[in-house]
Amino acid sequence: MGSDFGCRDGSEELGWKISTGVFHRSKFLVACLVGAGVTAASVLAIRFGGDKFSSLSSQFLMKNKKPVRVYMDGCFDMMHYGHCNALRQARALGDQLVVGVMSDAEIIANKGPPVTPLNERLLMVGAVKWVDEVIPDAPYAITEEFMHKLFDEYNIDYIIHGDDPCLLPDGTDAYALAKKAGRYKQIKRTEGVSSTDIVGRMLLCVRERSTAENPKQSSLQRQFSHGSQKVEDGVSGSETRVSHFLPTSRRIVQFSNGKGPGHDARIVYIDGAFDLFHAGHVEILRLARELGDFLLVGIHSDQTISSTRGAHRPIMNLHERSLSVLACRYVDEVIIGAPWEVSKDMITTFNISLVVHGTVAENREVEKWDSNPYVVPNEMEIHRQLESPLDITTSTIIKRIVSNHEAFQKRNEKKEASERRYYNNKTHVVGD
Ligand SMILES: *[C@@H]1O[C@H](CO)[C@@H](O)[C@H](O)[C@H]1NC(C)=O
Ligand SMILES: *[C@@H]1O[C@H](CO)[C@@H](O)[C@H](O)[C@H]1NC(C)=O
Numbered sequence: 171m172g173s174d175f176g177c178r179d180g181s182e183e184l185g186w187k188i189s190t191g192v193f194h195r196s197k198f199l200v201a202c203l204v205g206a207g208v209t210a211a212s213v214l215a216i217r218f219g220g221d222k223f224s225s226l227s228s229q230f231l232m233k234n235k236k237p238v239r240v241y242m243d244g245c246f247d248m249m250h251y252g253h254c255n256a257l258r259q260a261r262a263l264g265d266q267l268v269v270g271v272m273s274d275a276e277i278i279a280n281k282g283p284p285v286t287p288l289n290e291r292l293l294m295v296g297a298v299k300w301v302d303e304v305i306p307d308a309p310y311a312i313t314e315e316f317m318h319k320l321f322d323e324y325n326i327d328y329i330i331h332g333d334d335p336c337l338l339p340d341g342t343d344a345y346a347l348a349k350k351a352g353r354y355k356q357i358k359r360t361e362g363v364s365s366t367d368i369v370g371r372m373l374l375c376v377r378e379r380s381t382a383e384n385p386k387q388s389s390l391q392r393q394f395s396h397g398s399q400k401v402e403d404g405v406s407g408s409e410t411r412v413s414h415f416l417p418t419s420r421r422i423v424q425f426s427n428g429k430g431p432g433h434d435a436r437i438v439y440i441d442g443a444f445d446l447f448h449a450g451h452v453e454i455l456r457l458a459r460e461l462g463d464f465l466l467v468g469i470h471s472d473q474t475i476s477s478t479r480g481a482h483r484p485i486m487n488l489h490e491r492s493l494s495v496l497a498c499r500y501v502d503e504v505i506i507g508a509p510w511e512v513s514k515d516m517i518t519t520f521n522i523s524l525v526v527h528g529t530v531a532e533n534r535e536v537e538k539w540d541s542n543p544y545v546v547p548n549e550m551e552i553h554r555q556l557e558s559p560l561d562i563t564t565s566t567i568i569k570r571i572v573s574n575h576e577a578f579q580k581r582n583e584k585k586e587a588s589e590r591r592y593y594n595n596k597t598h599v600v601g602d
Contacts, residue, residue, distance in 0.1 A: 239325050241267075242270070245291070251363065259330075269303070271288070271295055273308075299498065331345050331357070437462060437464045438461050440465065441505075445483060447498075470507070470508055485564070511541060525553045528556050
């Protein structure tokens with residue numbers, strides 16, 4: 171670690187740094203400095219141009235009251251839009267969100283090896299637009315000592331967790347101490363997605379591939395990943411897996427920036443499947459965003475992906491993939507169901523200045539494509555290939571799961587049973 175998270179152009183939105191084990195987004199450094207008190211005057215002098223101090227200090231009191239800082243922790247292994255939604259809800263309970271990510275060793279000690287190594291999990295969490303700081307070595311259990319560290323060193327006001335019970339190995343409530351201290355707030359769990367469900371989809375996808383593109387199974391997979399229909403998984407026996415995700419326009423709006431490009435903005439376009447959104451995606455989006463002022467991401471439809479990558483893909487449907495991409499801080503706007511070919515009309519409509527794609531992709535050999543999607547931008551000489559910083563694809567993620575097939579299946583079955591109990595017994599809960 172110790173790497174810089176972008177911000178080479180000094181752009182406020184993209185500024186991420188690791189300092190003394192904590193990531194800071196530069197936009198909030200100002201607020202942190204103000205919070206530190208001593209430096210408040212000089213910060214305000216920079217901001218307001220060194221006017222009379224008395225008027226400044228009243229402005230300081232009015233405008234810059236101490237921000238409410240909230241803390242949420244997790245493994246963020248196999249991160250999905252449900253985690254992003256939890257982070258969004260947590261951030262809404264305060265002004266600044268600090269996220270504790272557990273180390274690999276801590277996860278191994280408490281629940282077995284993670285699928286995603288810490289460096290990738292940090293990239294993923296740090297790229298979520300509602301996250302202000304990351305603590306890269308959070309403990310699995312919030313001990314009294316760590317809780318006081320959060321309150322005293324990190325200036326945390328509240329510790330946040332979902333409404334699902336979280337028990338320590340000894341059967342006690344993991345958040346009991348924070349609750350007792352009156353510094354605990356709860357958010358509603360995100361319906362419709364869980365890592366268990368996604369692992370299930372991957373296992374099904376692999377099994378399906380091994381049964382040589384059986385058309386009946388393909389349609390089963392499609393139903394499974396695209397609808398809320400009950401699907402009997404005949405291969406493994408008695409399990410029933412259900413995708414509970416119900417895409418609403420409201421959720422899309424909550425995730426969206428709701429802002430168009432500014433005047434004279436240089437618009438960069440990148441397209442792809444963005445299936446099982448991962449650290450490789452985050453890194454190429456960061457590079458793409460650095461080349462302009464506004465990043466427009468084209469997300470291919472489920473049909474387009476099935477036709478280029480096989481009937482077992484995508485694992486995540488178009489709406490789910492759109493949410494994951496929208497949650498990324500480097501992304502300004504998405505096209506939900508972008509065409510395979512980048513047309514002249516599209517370039518004109520969105521005033522696209524540059525079309526980019528990464529060197530690492532699942533179907534990277536241009537010759538193998540039935541049609542090169544970049545013919546028009548090539549002719550216009552606005553097409554550029556970017557060196558992908560990480561060599562990770564959706565297949566890499568699936569392989570990680572499959573290579574641990576048995577262990578995950580076991581872990582999954584247990585969790586699935588408790589998921590089933592949750593859904594069978596669930597009642598309406600008010601909230602987002
Ligand atoms: C289109 O993009 C260019 C930058 O590439 C910018 O100079 C121009 O102002 C944009 N046009 C409009 C109408 O915003
Ligand atoms: C279902 O919910 C009720 C009431 O909240 C609770 O008493 C019961 O234990 C729950 N059952 C299961 C199987 O979780």
